Amino acid sequence: MATAGLSACDNGFEELNKNPLTVTQEQFKAEYLFSTAQYRTFRGDETNSLYYGSTMTQQMATLSDRGIFDFFGDKYVYHESANDNLWLATYDGGLGPVKLLEDIFHLAEGKDDYHNLVQMTRIWRTIVYSRLTDMYGDIPYSEAGKGYYDRLFRPKYDAQKDIYSHMLAELEDATAKLDVSRKTFASADIAYKGDITKWKKLGYSMMLRLGMRLSKVDPESARLWADKAFKGGTFASNADNLVIRGADAAGANSNLVNGQSEMFRVGFVPGKLSATFFNFMKNGGDPRLKYIAAIYPDWRNNSVKDTNPAIQKGLPNGLNATTVKSDPSYDPTKNEHQYSGVNRDIFAKFDGPRFFATFAESEFLLAEAAVRGWITADAKARYESGVAGAMKVLTTYDASAVISDQDIAAYLLANPYSGAMGTEKALEQINTQYWAATFLNGYETYANLRRSGYPKLVPVQYPDNDSNGKIPSRLRYPQSEMVYNKVSYETAVGRQGADNFNTKIWWDK
Template sequence: MDIKKINTLIFGCSLFLATACDNGFEALNKDPNTVTADRFNPAFLFTTTQLGTAKGDENTDLYYAQPFIQQFASLSNVGIFDFHGDKYVYYKPNNELLWKSTFNATAGPSKLIQDVIQLSKDKAQYANLYHMARIWKTVIYHRLTDMYGDIPYSEASLGYYQQIYKPKYDKQQDVYTNMLTELEDATSKLDASQTLFASADIAYNGDITKWKKFGYSMMLRLGMRLSKVDPASAQAWVKKAYAGGVFTSVDDNLFIKGTDKLGTLEALTNGMSYTLSVTSRSPGKIAKTFFDFLKSHNDPRLKYTVAVYTDPTNVATKNTDPAVQKGLPNGLDRITLVKDPSYDPNASGQEHQYSGVNRDVYAKLDGPRMFLTYGEVQFMLSEAAVRGWITGDAQQFYKNGVSGAMKNLAKYDASATISDAEIATYLTANPFVGIADQEKAFEQINTQYWAATFMNGYEAFANFRRSGYPKLIPVNYPDNETGGTIPRRLRYPDDEPVLNADSYNEAVARQGADNYKIRVWWDK
C-alpha cells in the first residue's frame, strides 16, 4: 500500500474516531449531577429575585423614607428599632441597607436578575423570561437610584461575566434613560403565545397581559419622575406609556406576598409587617401629619389604618375609636414629648397613647408588599391630563385614583374593605379642584398620591421630592444631618470610598457632597 493510501486511511479513521468521540465520549464524560448553563433553568432564579426585591431592605423604607415624609413618627433617635428618618439622624445599618441588600454578592436581586438576563438572553425558549427580567430590573434599580442618586448600573453585578469588580457609578440621568428604553423594548416584545413561566412568577403567574400593563405603568412612573428636570422627555414617555396601556383596576397591582409560617419559614415573611407586629414591638407611630390628613377629610381609610395599642405586646388592647385616636408629632423624644400640647399626662404610657398602624391590616406576616398600584397610576394620569400631556378627563382620573387607593386596602386584609358608597361620599365631600388652577390641582393630586403610597416609603418620598407635595413642616432635632431641612437622599455606604474609591469619588465630584442635603438629578 503506497503512502498516500495509508495517509488517507489514517485520516478517515481519525475522522471517524473524532466523530465517535463527539457523539459518545463527550456525553459520557459529563457529570449528570453537575449544573451547567445549558442545563439550568434560569426561571428558578427569577422567583428568588422577585422575593429578594421585597425582602431585606424594608428597614431603609420603614425607618427612613416613611418618616421623612411624615407617615410615621417615633420618640427615639438611636437603636435598631428606631425610625431614624423622623429626626433626620444618621444610623449606618439602615442608611445603607437598601444598597447592601441590592448588591449582596450571592443573594442580592442585582446579582440574581443579572444571572437571569445572562442565562435567558438569545434563547428562544426563554424569550418571555428574558423580557420579564429586563422589566423587573427597573423595579430594583429605580428604587436604588431614587434613594442614593448616581449608582452602579451598567457595570453592576458583572464580576463573574466580565470580571468587573469595581463598577462605575452611572449618572442618574443615564440610568433613567436606559431604564425607560429597556421598558419600552422589553414590554413590546412580551408574547403570550410563547412559554409563560407561570410557576416562576410570584407576581403575575406569567400573565402577559398584566405584565404589559405593569411595564407601561412603570414607564409612566419613570416618565413622570422627569417632570421637573426634563418636561419634554417626561411628556414623551408618559404619552408612550398611556398609549401602551397601563393598569386598569386594583387587580393589576404589583405586589409580592409573604408567608405566615413564622419560625419555619421566617425568611419568607413580609419583613415590614414583621417589624410592625407584636413580635417586633416597634415603637413607630402614625405621624400627626398623616393622621390629621385622614381625619380632617373624614377618610374611611382611617379606621383601618390606625389603632391605639395601650399594651404594645397585646393586640387585644387595640382601640379604633376616633375619639381616642391621635397622631404623634414628628421630631419629639421622651423629654420634649411632655411639653407638646398633644401629650396627655393622665393617659397610660407615653408613645402608646398615640395611634400606631393597625396590625390586623398592615402587620400580617403573609401580607403584601406593594410596589405599584392602580391608584397611583390614575393619579399620575390625572396630573398628566392637567398638564395637557395626554387626552382624558383629569377629574375622572382623580376619582379613579381615590377609589383605587381606598379599594387597595382590601388587598392587605379583606376586613379593610371600603364600600362604593363610602368612596362616593368621600368624593362628594372632597371634589376635584379642577384644572383652572394647575398648582392647586397638582397639590390635591399629589397629596392624595402621598396617602395612596402609605407603606411604600420609597415611592412616597420620591414623589414628594418631584412634586413638592404634600406641604410638610420640617423638624430640627439636635445634631440632625440637614440642619433642619427635609432630606433629599441617603448617603452612600461607608465602605464605598474604600472598596470602590475611584468610582465613588467621581460620583461625589459630579453629584455633590455625599450627604442628605444633595438633590438627585431629577430633583434639581
C-alpha cells in the same frame, strides 16, 4: 504499555470524579432564578422604606432617636445600617436581585425559548434599579453584577440621567416585545403567574412612573413618556397591581414572611402614625383611617388595643420621650404609647402584601399628566378613579377592610376635585392623594414628594439632625464604598455633589 493503560482509564476516571450533586450550566434553567429575584426584591429592604421613607415624608413618626430599631428619618438622623440596607440588599453578590438578574440574562439572553422571561427580567430590573437610584442618586448600573462574568469588581457609578434614559428605553422595548403566544413561565413568576397582558400593563405603568419623575428636570421628555405609557395601556384596576405576599403565614421562617409586617407584629418597630398623616385623613373624613389606626398601650402586646375613634391621634414628628411631654397633644395621665400606630390585625400579617406599583398611583399620575396637558384625558375622572382604587386596595391587606362605594362617593363629595381652582391647586390635591395612596411604600412616597413638592410638609427641627433641619434629599452611600470602590465613589461624588443628606439627585435639581 503502562502509559497506554493509564490513557485508557482517563474517561472512566473523569466520570468517577464528577460530583453527582453539581448542576451544570446546561442543566440549570434561568427561570429557577426569576422567582428568587422577585422575592429578594420583596424581602430584605424594609428598613429604608419604613425607617427613612415613611418618616421623612411624615406618614410615620417615633419618639426614639438613634436606637437599633428606630425610624431615623423622623428626625433626619444618619444610622449606617438603616441607611445602607437597600444598597447592600440589592447588590448582595449571593442573593441580591442585581446578581440574580444578571445570571438570568447570562443563561437566557438570545435563546428563543426564553423570549418572554428575558423581557420580564428587563422590566423587573427597572423596578430594582429605579428604587436604588431614587434613594442614592448616581449608582453602579451598567457594570453592576458583572464581577463573576466580566471580572468587574469595582463598577463605575453611572449618572442618574443616563440610568433613567436606559431604563425608559428598556421599558419601551421590553414591553413591546412581550408575546402572549410564547412560553409565559407561569410557575416561575410569583407576581403575575405568567400573565403577559398584566406584564405589559406593568411595563407601561413603570414607564409612566419613571417618565413623570422627569417633570422638573426635563418636562418635554416627561410629556413624551407619559403619552407613550398612556397610549400603551397602564393598570386598569387593582387586579393589575404589582404586589407580592409573604410565603409563611405562621411566621416560622423569617426569610419567607413579609418582613415589614414581621417588624410590626413582633414589636421591633415602636413607630406611630404621624400627626401630619393622621390629621389629613381625619380632617378629610377618610374612611381608610378606621382600618389603619389603632392604639397599643403596651406596644409589644398585639392583643391589647383600642380603636375608639374618640381617642385616636397621631404623633407629631420630631419629638422624643422627653420633649413630647411638653407638646399640647400629650396626656400626662397616659404613657407615651397613647398615640395611634398601625392596626396590626390589618397590616401585620406574616403573609401580608408589599406593593411595588398600583392602579391608584398610575391613575393619579395620569390625572397630573392631563392637568399639564401632556395627555388627552379627563383629569377629574382619573383623580376620582385613583381615590377609589387607593381605598378599595385595603382588602388586599385584609378582607374585612371594606370601604363601600357609598363611602367613597361621600368622601369625593366632601373633598371634590379642585381643578377649577387652577393648575397648582390640582397638582397639590392629586399628589397629596398620591402620598396617602403610597402609605407603607416609603420608597415611592419619598420619591414623589421630592418630585412634586406635595404635600407641603413642615420640616422638623430636631437638635441632633444630620440635614440642617431640611427634609433629606437622598441617602448617603455606604461607607464601605469609600474603601472597596474608592475611585468610582469619588468620581460620583465629584459629579453629583457632597455625599450627604442635602445633595439633590439629578431629577430633583
